[in-house]
Amino acid sequence: MDEQHRPRKVTRADVARLSGVSTAVVSYVLNDGPKPVATVTRERVLEAVRVLGYRPNAAARALSRGTADTIGMIVVDSRNPFFAQLLHALDRASVRHGRSLLIVNSDRERQSAVEQVHDLVARQIGGLIIADVLTETEQEVVASLGIPTLLVNQYTGANGFLPAMGVDFRAGAKQAVDHLTGHGYRDVAFVGGALAIDQRERGWADALREAGLPLGQSVHAPFSYEGGLAAGRAIAADPARPRAVFAASDQIAVGLLAAFSDAGLRVPEDVAVVSFDGTTEAAYTRPALTTVAQPIAEMADAAIRRLADGDGAPGFTTFPTELVVRRSCGCEHSAS
């Protein structure tokens, strides 16, 4: 195939010629700035764009920023406030590093993670962030594609195929339960994901063991408001009700607060609650939630920096969590 036989691509200069303006004015119209353009002139330029079928910059952009500057992201469920905030932080960090972020939601009923990665790779990306749990095989396949990839918010360390980052869920959970036992509560329950995937249950057990306390009740619940509500109803109805609960996410804790309120239980007077994630909404429940905060902005910045630097060495980078003390644990000295 020869270049001459293809229809010549319509350029900005063609639009300028047809509408009788400079190419700069065409740019101002199509980018809606930086300089203003008179309505009459704008109409003329847009008419020329329509007549010629001009697609502004599409090819040039795809070429100049397409591959290197775009980071693809796969996120497990962006309705979860933690993931929504992580996504937003990654977007902001991308901008600071001159990158842009292209997001797909991962829905495992539809496509395997590997298929989604293929789809993103086909769209000219220079890096990939996966906020979802991949099997070892999936990691191996993704690693073979040669696209700089980073797993974020993984429960477990790297499997040796891809670099990963996230908080130390086990240590963070221990921090939460240490705080509860520090209040003198001797019967502390856990509400969260199944043991196989959730290190937070181990951290809860570590803290109780270290404090010489028996293991409390462990309730496995979906990571959702509804999951927390159902777990909270079961706990409230239990004659051997625990004095305190560690919830593996803020969303679960919001559900617990609703269930305890419905059952006429006061938080923290009857049941104390500490949760995990440090999302914005944890500050707006009443009582406000004491929560183990993940350093969302810091992780997002490190993730984008790492992809920008092309550092693809496997291994797990751990970020410290911080206990944000509010009222739900029983501390009364906090402002909110």
Place this chain on the structure above:
Amino acid sequence: MDEQHRPRKVTRADVARLSGVSTAVVSYVLNDGPKPVATVTRERVLEAVRVLGYRPNAAARALSRGTADTIGMIVVDSRNPFFAQLLHALDRASVRHGRSLLIVNSDRERQSAVEQVHDLVARQIGGLIIADVLTETEQEVVASLGIPTLLVNQYTGANGFLPAMGVDFRAGAKQAVDHLTGHGYRDVAFVGGALAIDQRERGWADALREAGLPLGQSVHAPFSYEGGLAAGRAIAADPARPRAVFAASDQIAVGLLAAFSDAGLRVPEDVAVVSFDGTTEAAYTRPALTTVAQPIAEMADAAIRRLADGDGAPGFTTFPTELVVRRSCGCEHSAS
């Protein structure tokens, strides 16, 4: 440039040849299914992928599903639970219609809406959904690109350039305030966006006027938890405190509930609250929020269907809202 001078593209057959398996087995490995592959074989295939630098399907996928099957989406702030849920519903609807959704967050500090649209168009999309408010000029520029485009969740009707859809914000707000005046509250305040962009303030005024009541206090606040908290503090401290408040979003209402709780005010006994959006979290506050629900799933399905059908006629499609009655308004007959 001549085709012969380019390096030949590595194919799946090359990978199969080098690893000594069929092309079907190569597919099973790279797609992680549908059939299982022995570990030893998998390793051999992945090694061949690495050695040859094979990029599975990238070109074929870009060609076969790139343009027609992908819908680009620009969303103003995916941290807002309403937008997060709308996004998720659009993603699910895309799947049902054999499409996929590619999302960018719109951050106006960084890029104009028009620049973001250009960036998405450069990535081979066959349709565009914009969940943000565009100026008339922006709409005109986007319309000139010839990409099927739909504005969702607009406050105002179409400007004649692009098709738009959303609920009737004014009628929905009136529904909320009618319910509050139906409870006998005569002093109903409004908390929400500025009048110029938010039709809900008009709906609030319509209802009060129709009920023969004076206009209550109107507080303009950002659409956030913090915005609701600040507005709620101002209302709680006001000696002429209103008996009821209509909040323009569930997020604002969550902030109001926190402020009222901090001030020792009971909802609904001292101040009744009705909000807008019908997000999941509105069911998990205590008291649970009575809210004007937007038909998120229905709108998402209609949006994707419309883009899939290529129906690009300008005009505004209105969806009805539904009042979901819980406890915050003063109704006690609800389950939650």
